[in-house]
Amino acid sequence: MIDLQAFLNTADHFLLKYFGLSLFKSLVLVGITLLHVAYTTYAERKIIGHMQQRLGPNRVGPRGLLQPIADVLKLIQKEDIIPSCVDSPVVFKAAPLISLVAGATSLAVIPIWEHFVVTNVNMALLVVLAMSSLSSFGVILAGWASNSRYSFLGGLRASAQVISYEIAMALALVGVMMLAGSMNLVEIVKAQVASPFKIYAIPQIIGFFVFMVAAIAETNRTPFDLPEAESELVAGYFVEYSGIRFALFYLAEYFGMIVMCMLAVVCFLGGWYGPFEVPGVPFFWFLLKLYFLIFFYIWVRATLPRYRYDQLMGLGWKVLIPLALLNIVITGLIKVMA
Amino acid sequence: MPQAVEIIQKQKNSDQWDEPYLVNMGPQHPATHGVLRLFLELDGETIVRCDPRIGYLHRGVEKLSENLTYSQAMVLTDRLDYIASAANNVGYCLAVEKLMGLEVPRRAQIIRVIVCEMARIASHLLWLATHALDIGAMTVFLYCFRDREWLLDIFEEICGARLTVSYPRIGGVRLDFNQKIIDELYRFTEEFPRRIPEYETLIDVNRIWLKRTKGVGVISGEEAVNLGLTGPSLRGSGVRYDLRRTRPYLIYDELDFEVAVEYEGDVYSRYRVRMKEMREANKIIRQCLDKLAECEGEPVIAEEAPDLLIPFSKPKRPQPAPHPKKGFLVKSVEVPIVPEGEVYFAIEAPKGELGYYIVSDGSGHPWRVRIRAPSFVHISALPALSEGQMVADIIAVIGSVDIVLGECDR
Numbered sequence: 240m241i242d243l244q245a246f247l248n249t250a251d252h253f254l255l256k257y258f259g260l261s262l263f264k265s266l267v268l269v270g271i272t273l274l275h276v277a278y279t280t281y282a283e284r285k286i287i288g289h290m291q292q293r294l295g296p297n298r299v300g301p302r303g304l305l306q307p308i309a310d311v312l313k314l315i316q317k318e319d320i321i322p323s324c325v326d327s328p329v330v331f332k333a334a335p336l337i338s339l340v341a342g343a344t345s346l347a348v349i350p351i352w353e354h355f356v357v358t359n360v361n362m363a364l365l366v367v368l369a370m371s372s373l374s375s376f377g378v379i380l381a382g383w384a385s386n387s388r389y390s391f392l393g394g395l396r397a398s399a400q401v402i403s404y405e406i407a408m409a410l411a412l413v414g415v416m417m418l419a420g421s422m423n424l425v426e427i428v429k430a431q432v433a434s435p436f437k438i439y440a441i442p443q444i445i446g447f448f449v450f451m452v453a454a455i456a457e458t459n460r461t462p463f464d465l466p467e468a469e470s471e472l473v474a475g476y477f478v479e480y481s482g483i484r485f486a487l488f489y490l491a492e493y494f495g496m497i498v499m500c501m502l503a504v505v506c507f508l509g510g511w512y513g514p515f516e517v518p519g520v521p522f523f524w525f526l527l528k529l530y531f532l533i534f535f536y537i538w539v540r541a542t543l544p545r546y547r548y549d550q551l552m553g554l555g556w557k558v559l560i561p562l563a564l565l566n567i568v569i570t571g572l573i574k575v576m577a
Numbered sequence: 578m579p580q581a582v583e584i585i586q587k588q589k590n591s592d593q594w595d596e597p598y599l600v601n602m603g604p605q606h607p608a609t610h611g612v613l614r615l616f617l618e619l620d621g622e623t624i625v626r627c628d629p630r631i632g633y634l635h636r637g638v639e640k641l642s643e644n645l646t647y648s649q650a651m652v653l654t655d656r657l658d659y660i661a662s663a664a665n666n667v668g669y670c671l672a673v674e675k676l677m678g679l680e681v682p683r684r685a686q687i688i689r690v691i692v693c694e695m696a697r698i699a700s701h702l703l704w705l706a707t708h709a710l711d712i713g714a715m716t717v718f719l720y721c722f723r724d725r726e727w728l729l730d731i732f733e734e735i736c737g738a739r740l741t742v743s744y745p746r747i748g749g750v751r752l753d754f755n756q757k758i759i760d761e762l763y764r765f766t767e768e769f770p771r772r773i774p775e776y777e778t779l780i781d782v783n784r785i786w787l788k789r790t791k792g793v794g795v796i797s798g799e800e801a802v803n804l805g806l807t808g809p810s811l812r813g814s815g816v817r818y819d820l821r822r823t824r825p826y827l828i829y830d831e832l833d834f835e836v837a838v839e840y841e842g843d844v845y846s847r848y849r850v851r852m853k854e855m856r857e858a859n860k861i862i863r864q865c866l867d868k869l870a871e872c873e874g875e876p877v878i879a880e881e882a883p884d885l886l887i888p889f890s891k892p893k894r895p896q897p898a899p900h901p902k903k904g905f906l907v908k909s910v911e912v913p914i915v916p917e918g919e920v921y922f923a924i925e926a927p928k929g930e931l932g933y934y935i936v937s938d939g940s941g942h943p944w945r946v947r948i949r950a951p952s953f954v955h956i957s958a959l960p961a962l963s964e965g966q967m968v969a970d971i972i973a974v975i976g977s978v979d980i981v982l983g984e985c986d987r
Binding site: 287290291292293388389392461462464465540541542543544545546547548549550 | 598599600601622709712713714715716718719720723779780783785786788789967968969970
């Protein structure tokens with residue numbers, strides 16, 4: 240007879256230690272991030288509204304606070320239309336999921352607090368970069384599978400854009416890796432706080448700049464929102480999507496935005512450390528920095544026009560990548576001198 | 578050119594993709610300013626051929642006017658360039674007045690200039706808003722609408738309508754300005770020059786904006802003349818042609834304003850021309866308001882102006898013979914109100930030269946009305962402006978020539 244109690248104990252122990260805790264953490268993290276995503280859309284509409292001298296959402300709930308929830312409910316109810324001319328229904332259905340899953344997976348390795356990271360892997364930085372590249376696969380596949388001219392152009396633009404900006408972003412992060420001597424995000428934060436400037440945004444100012452620009456391009460936001468260029472390609476790659484799949488693309492975009500902002504906070508702005516410790520809320524500073532960066536994203540969107548496709552590529556290859564390389568050289572010199 | 582459906586069918590069946598990549602832009606598209614349909618042949622993102630298709634907003638304005646009296650047909654002109662309807666009305670009225678040989682009172686002429694220039698500012702503001710939105714600058718859009726709203730409110734105060742004003746009448750204008758309108762217009766002309774820099778700081782110093790507009794959709798002055806471009810689109814290519822100066826009508830020859838000209842011929846210079854024109858229009862309104870005070874209390878409609886329902890003709894008793902025979906009844910003879918003949922009159926509308934060609938057979942209805950709409954000509958120039966450019970540029974080009982489909986399709 241099997242010792243049930245012992246088995247349960249072991250299982251309990253095992254699950255709790257290696258699986259349960261991670262699962263619990265992931266659930267908490269995904270839940271919190273989803274809430275953040277929902278209210279980032281609200282914040283975006285509200286902030287842009289005020290920047291443009293209008294009110295923004297103000298009908299559903301007090302000050303329109305329930306608007307994101309109403310939006311989600313509405314989109315879930317909508318019919319999920321799959322056009323009859325779709326090239327491959329399977330790919331068409333899977334594309335938004337690929338985008339979203341890849342976008343959300345990066346959350347697993349980003350430390351919100353010293354003791355709150357779902358999986359503390361040593362190659363965390365690479366994981367984030369890999370996932371953000373994968374997320375653009377969803378865009379490309381959606382563009383291809385839709386079998387629509389606008390979607391196709393949008394998908395092509397996305398692939399070109401991701402290739403060029405991925406390089407710039409990775410190169411911008413090389414400086415951080417060199418200074419920290421690690422690719423583990425927790426280590427990077429700790430090394431950062433131990434460094435003379437406390438944050439890497441100061442010695443790595445070029446890297447920070449390149450990273451932020453590339454991150455905007457990576458997440459397809461204005462002024463680099465060419466794959467979904469509203470005025471020329473209508474909505475680009477998700478022109479044929481409707482209902483919840485359409486919402487998933489938006490979700491992926493905002494997930495990507497939040498992940499990129501988190502990465503910037505961790506790599507350049509000193510993570511969860513701040514001038515003083517806020518009792519009870521260990522990730523207070525992390526969230527504050529995160530909100531600031533998200534506000535910056537929204538601000539950019541309200542201000543800037545859109546680049547043209549060839550100009551975007553020119554900016555990536557002729558300005559950002561050389562700048563990132565220069566940053567690596569300078570960082571190397573600093574490293575040698577010190 | 579084969580139909581889009583055929584080509585899609587062909588591409589589906591053949592293994593080789595040697596057909597050109599065709600994109601059907603419009604008629605339902607956010608950036609074609611209405612229901613313009615463009616058939617684009619692409620090579621990558623470069624436009625090889627651009628084929629505009631029009632007619633989705635055809636309402637038969639010209640034909641409809643033949644069944645209406647001259648005064649009734651004026652209401653249809655509101656729906657041409659519905660963004661600057663006051664200018665259309667004025668152009669039409671001037672054409673009919675020329676046909677009838679009517680003299681318009683001075684006060685009415687001044688008021689007409691004011692509403693024309695208000696329409697110009699409103700039209701240019703909407704143009705700037707949509708043009709900026711096409712290029713991706715969302716905030717400018719709402720800033721422009723804020724100020725346009727102000728103008729529309731003034732229009733509402735003047736005549737009760739905001740968009741389709743139908744304010745001028747054949748022989749003058751419908752109502753005189755009251756003091757409230759004049760005060761509001763003074764306030765507007767004071768404030769508006771301060772608003773223009775707000776838009777300019779948002780886009781004019783922006784590198785992305787400059788990159789998107791400079792050197793895009795270039796057209797030389799000679800080519801522009803050959804294509805028949807008029808208005809700001811022509812003046813952006815360095816041709817100093819403005820009907821308000823070259824063939825002055827109303828009281829434009831008394832006014833002090835500059836004709837805005839830029840020499841590059843690209844999207845950016847057309848943008849600059851319109852920004853300058855808004856300032857000049859503001860100046861004109863200001864001068865007219867001062868002139869309006871000089872002729873306070875004068876009539877705003879000519880005495881011999883026809884009624885709204887122009888009768889077929891009006892009875893006129895002929896001079897009786899010096900010694901009528903006893904028992905002879907003098908019969909009245911019908912004399913046409915609108916004499917027989919034809920007339921062409923063009924004004925400088927916000928979009929360009931807006932011409933009315935009217936043929937009269939002496940009855941109360943026009944026998945034929947033909948409208949020379951600037952948008953129609955500008956759309957025909959789109960292929961020349963956009964071929965060899967990128968897909969994103971055609972959006973900027975469409976925006977820069979400022980088309981309204983209501984006017985194009987009529």
